[in-house]
Amino acid sequence: MADPAIEVRKLTKTYRTPFARKKVEALRSVSFTVERGHIFGFVGPNGAGKTTTIRTLMGLIKPSSGAASLLGHPIPSRAARARVGFLPETPYFYDYLTVPELLDLAGRLFGIPHAERVKRADRLIERVGLGRARSQSLKKFSKGMLQRAGLAQALMNDPELVVLDEPMSGLDPIGRKEVRDLILELRDQGKTVFFSTHILSDVEAITDRVAIIARGEIQSQGTPTELVAQTILGVEIAIRIAAEVPIDELTANAAKVRRNGEDLSLVLPAGTDVDAWLQRAHAAGAKVISVAPRHETLEDTFLRQVANADSSPAALEGRT
Amino acid sequence: MIGRIWAIALNTFREAVRIRVLYGILVLVVGANLMTIVVGQMATNEEARVTQDIGLAGISLFGSLTAIFLGVFLLYTEVQRRTIHAIVSKPIERWEFVIGKYVGMALVLTVLVVLFAVAMLFMLALQDIPISSAIAKAVVMCWFEVMTVAAIAIFFSSFSTPFLSGIFALALWVIGRVTPDLEAATHSASSTIKWTSKVALQIIPDLHLFSVSGRTIDGVTVSVHGDFVSWGYVGLSALHGFGWIVGLLGLAALLFHRRDFV
Numbered sequence: 388m389a390d391p392a393i394e395v396r397k398l399t400k401t402y403r404t405p406f407a408r409k410k411v412e413a414l415r416s417v418s419f420t421v422e423r424g425h426i427f428g429f430v431g432p433n434g435a436g437k438t439t440t441i442r443t444l445m446g447l448i449k450p451s452s453g454a455a456s457l458l459g460h461p462i463p464s465r466a467a468r469a470r471v472g473f474l475p476e477t478p479y480f481y482d483y484l485t486v487p488e489l490l491d492l493a494g495r496l497f498g499i500p501h502a503e504r505v506k507r508a509d510r511l512i513e514r515v516g517l518g519r520a521r522s523q524s525l526k527k528f529s530k531g532m533l534q535r536a537g538l539a540q541a542l543m544n545d546p547e548l549v550v551l552d553e554p555m556s557g558l559d560p561i562g563r564k565e566v567r568d569l570i571l572e573l574r575d576q577g578k579t580v581f582f583s584t585h586i587l588s589d590v591e592a593i594t595d596r597v598a599i600i601a602r603g604e605i606q607s608q609g610t611p612t613e614l615v616a617q618t619i620l621g622v623e624i625a626i627r628i629a630a631e632v633p634i635d636e637l638t639a640n641a642a643k644v645r646r647n648g649e650d651l652s653l654v655l656p657a658g659t660d661v662d663a664w665l666q667r668a669h670a671a672g673a674k675v676i677s678v679a680p681r682h683e684t685l686e687d688t689f690l691r692q693v694a695n696a697d698s699s700p701a702a703l704e705g706r707t
Numbered sequence: 708m709i710g711r712i713w714a715i716a717l718n719t720f721r722e723a724v725r726i727r728v729l730y731g732i733l734v735l736v737v738g739a740n741l742m743t744i745v746v747g748q749m750a751t752n753e754e755a756r757v758t759q760d761i762g763l764a765g766i767s768l769f770g771s772l773t774a775i776f777l778g779v780f781l782l783y784t785e786v787q788r789r790t791i792h793a794i795v796s797k798p799i800e801r802w803e804f805v806i807g808k809y810v811g812m813a814l815v816l817t818v819l820v821v822l823f824a825v826a827m828l829f830m831l832a833l834q835d836i837p838i839s840s841a842i843a844k845a846v847v848m849c850w851f852e853v854m855t856v857a858a859i860a861i862f863f864s865s866f867s868t869p870f871l872s873g874i875f876a877l878a879l880w881v882i883g884r885v886t887p888d889l890e891a892a893t894h895s896a897s898s899t900i901k902w903t904s905k906v907a908l909q910i911i912p913d914l915h916l917f918s919v920s921g922r923t924i925d926g927v928t929v930s931v932h933g934d935f936v937s938w939g940y941v942g943l944s945a946l947h948g949f950g951w952i953v954g955l956l957g958l959a960a961l962l963f964h965r966r967d968f969v
Contacts, residue, residue, distance in 0.1 A: 439969075442792075442968065442969070445792075445796040446795065446796065447795060447796060447967070447968040447969075448969060449965075449967060465798045465799070465800060468797060468798045469797075469798035471796075473793070473797075475789070475792040475793055475796070478792075478793060479788050479789040479790050479792065479793070480790060480793060481721075481722065481790055483722065483725055484718075484721075492714055492718055493793075493797065495711070495713075495714035496794065496797040496798065496799050497797060498710055498711070498798070537793070540793060
């Protein structure tokens with residue numbers, strides 16, 4: 388059986404403030420595994436430790452303790468990096484280069500022969516939609532264009548594993564969809580994609596597995612379905628009722644009540660006798676438009692776990 | 708390995724030639740060489756001496772200052788602007804990156820030294836002054852001095868800010884140029900001065916080796932205008948410089964290897 392694409396075991400990173408005894412734990416015993424061929428979403432709020440984890444994996448930061456491997460090679464490994472594509476967070480590139488020059492530099496560092504470099508660069512420039520900007524220096528690029536250039540340089544070596552730090556950052560909705568499509572296309576090609584984000588809709592839409600990190604600790608991990616509690620949080624109901632009919636009795640225990648003329652929508656809490664409520668609504672002359680159970684979403688899970696992390700003893704101690 | 712180092716070197720060269728200050732320095736040096744005509748005419752029968760002295764001093768002074776300037780900025784800005792993130796995450800060792808930056812700088816500095824030397828030779832030719840092999844030897848030694856100073860700057864830049872690196876590199880360059888004075892100080896009555904000088908002589912590159920005009924070597928006072936050192940001496944001083952370059956770049960690579968790029 389092949390090694391996992393990424394294996395992280397009890398990874399810890401502690402920064403010490405110079406001339407002070409204060410220490411900041413950026414990562415606390417972080418462990419997770421990314422299987423080959425998966426799309427893995429690494430989710431967390433700003434400052435959670437996503438970028439620190441990724442930079443540690445890519446050899447930019449040395450861990451204080453713990454271990455990690457990329458494609459079976461313990462980090463930091465040049466052999467592994469040769470088979471990995473990496474997009475840094477808010478990519479900074481040499482702004483005097485054009486995209487073909489940037490990709491040529493990346494290709495040289497990967498040891499790709501000249502003819503192949505040119506061929507791959509041409510294909511990638513078109514793939515990320517920068518064909519019209521190929522003669523412009525990166526200095527003139529918008530944030531979204533830089534992100535596309537970053538994606539292109541990350542794919543120059545036709546990597547087995549692609550690590551993307553906030554790949555949707557700075558992109559408009561069309562750009563975000565294109566990146567999502569690109570990630571799915573990479574998985575279809577048999578590649579593994581590990582990406583960090585705090586845009587939960589992207590995670591729910593495309594990932595096979597997710598890990599939620601907050602305050603330097605993994606809060607939970609699994610498939611998006613596993614992470615979301617399967618219990619019903621409530622029932623969303625939409626009815627149409629004459630504007631002059633009083634609705635106080637109907638909305639007594641409800642949440643998110645909205646009335647717009649004859650249209651009334653609300654959420655009944657879990658455990659409410661919905662049948663009895665609907666009978667009362669019928670009796671009041673209401674016409675039922677829709678009744679739908681409301682499950683927990685990934686966003687609910689994320690917000691709950693981040694809130695738990697923020698109120699943990701370590702967080703309250705100020706993490707010192 | 709060579710391909711990766713060369714890729715970084717070429718990119719560094721590309722980056723450095725966009726620095727406008729370099730063109731200012733080039734104009735300054737060419738201007739100083741042009742001035743030798745005026746100054747030479749003021750010093751009757753000393754045109755050759757003036758042209759050669761100003762030309763060589765220009766190479767040494769401005770070459771070294773440019774080396775310090777490039778050395779303290781080019782490595783530091785990679786970290787500060789985070790351009791290094793997309794580079795060292797590729798299959799390149801950090802020491803290869805440091806060497807690549809140095810080679811790129813060395814290319815730029817070599818071009819500058821050649822241009823400075825061409826300006827001086829042009830002025831000599833313009834005044835019908837014969838060009839001796841001493842000039843070639845002196846230029847080669849200036850080039851080695853500049854290369855050594857560049858390594859000093861890169862070394863400090865691997866762990867310090869441009870301001871501090873600049874101060875340290877400048878101090879080492881100045882002290883390295885006055886090693887005969889340090890040697891004299893080792894005979895001082897004060898034990899503090901004596902031991903400080905002894906330690907300094909051990910840890911500071913002897914840049915005075917590259918600037919021999921006026922020194923007495925093997926009982927002969929050498930001058931670029933008369934008897935000058937042999938190619939053997941040039942080779943030995945080059946070896947000395949090369950040793951320091953390797954040592955300083957090795958230390959820089961070691962320090963760079965330990966750094967976190969956050």
